[in-house]
Amino acid sequence: MTCDEARIICHKTQYKDASVWEILKLKFHLLVCNACASFSRKNTKLTTLCEEAALRNLSDKDKFRMKKILEEEI
Amino acid sequence: MKLAKRDNNMYQLNPHTWVDRYADYLFNYAIARISDEEIAKDLVQETFLAGLKSAKNYKGTAAERTWLIAILKRKVIDYYRKINSKKGKAEIRIKYNPGTESDGDWLEEQVADPGSILENDFIENEELGLAIQECISKLPKKQSAVFTMKTIKGLNTEDICNELGINPSNLWVMVHRARTALMECLNENWFK
Numbered sequence: 139m140t141c142d143e144a145r146i147i148c149h150k151t152q153y154k155d156a157s158v159w160e161i162l163k164l165k166f167h168l169l170v171c172n173a174c175a176s177f178s179r180k181n182t183k184l185t186t187l188c189e190e191a192a193l194r195n196l197s198d199k200d201k202f203r204m205k206k207i208l209e210e211e212i
Numbered sequence: 213m214k215l216a217k218r219d220n221n222m223y224q225l226n227p228h229t230w231v232d233r234y235a236d237y238l239f240n241y242a243i244a245r246i247s248d249e250e251i252a253k254d255l256v257q258e259t260f261l262a263g264l265k266s267a268k269n270y271k272g273t274a275a276e277r278t279w280l281i282a283i284l285k286r287k288v289i290d291y292y293r294k295i296n297s298k299k300g301k302a303e304i305r306i307k308y309n310p311g312t313e314s315d316g317d318w319l320e321e322q323v324a325d326p327g328s329i330l331e332n333d334f335i336e337n338e339e340l341g342l343a344i345q346e347c348i349s350k351l352p353k354k355q356s357a358v359f360t361m362k363t364i365k366g367l368n369t370e371d372i373c374n375e376l377g378i379n380p381s382n383l384w385v386m387v388h389r390a391r392t393a394l395m396e397c398l399n400e401n402w403f404k
Contacts, residue, residue: 145388149384149387149388149391152391153363153369155369181391181395184391184395184398187402188363191337191340191341192341193240193344193363194236194239194240194243195239195360195364195365196235196236196239196253196256200235200253201231201232204235204256204260205231207257207260208227208230208231208261209228211261212227212228212264
């Protein structure tokens with residue numbers, strides 16, 4: 139497995155989208171690759187930060203409505 | 213973030229891009245102060261309209277977003293003034309919480325304690341949220357859309373691919389680029 143492939147699987151694990159086989163391959167890769175192990179730690183930290191921040195976004199519908207009202211005034 | 217600047221290093225306003233660039237950032241700022249989602253949305257909308265009305269007073273010394281946040285801050289203050297002045301009341305609204313197990317019921321006990329871990333966590337999480345939103349706004353549009361749909365809205369891969377007309381491999385490459393850029397951005401703006 140290349141580092142590029144490992145990093146993509148690392149992202150998938152953040153969203154629980156990786157298969158069991160992919161997780162096993164990733165775990166093995168992380169044991170032998172320090173750069174990807176460091177990347178994985180940072181990536182997991184980013185997930186934790188996003189969860190702690192409890193980000194909220196406006197829906198597309200809300201944004202469309204806002205744009206419409208704003209464009210009418212411009 | 214790509215800021216619109218004139219040749220003489222002054223910022224300029226571009227209201228056509230306000231909703232795409234700042235609506236989520238302003239919404240997160242408002243929702244942290246006013247827990248009512250609908251009121252927070254209204255305040256963001258009012259901020260854009262007020263910004264448009266006072267555009268002629270914009271001197272170009274502050275970035276567009278900083279200027280819009282300043283307007284939103286005033287809107288939030290006005291909102292609290294308005295609800296406190298309704299029914300002609302001028303008192304500060306603090307619930308007495310007689311049912312709690314605290315030793316006394318003095319109002320001082322109800323005031324936020326600056327040393328409290330919970331208070332500090334709340335402030336830090338709010339600042340973190342705004343720092344992340346700022347970093348997201350620096351991403352290319354498609355990466356920002358993919359990251360937002362996957363991380364904030366929690367949509368599944370198939371739905372995002374269908375909506376954006378991309379295949380899963382493209383999606384994960386975009387997620388990779390977005391997350392790598394965000395890690396670097398937060399490293400610069402949050403951890404330093």
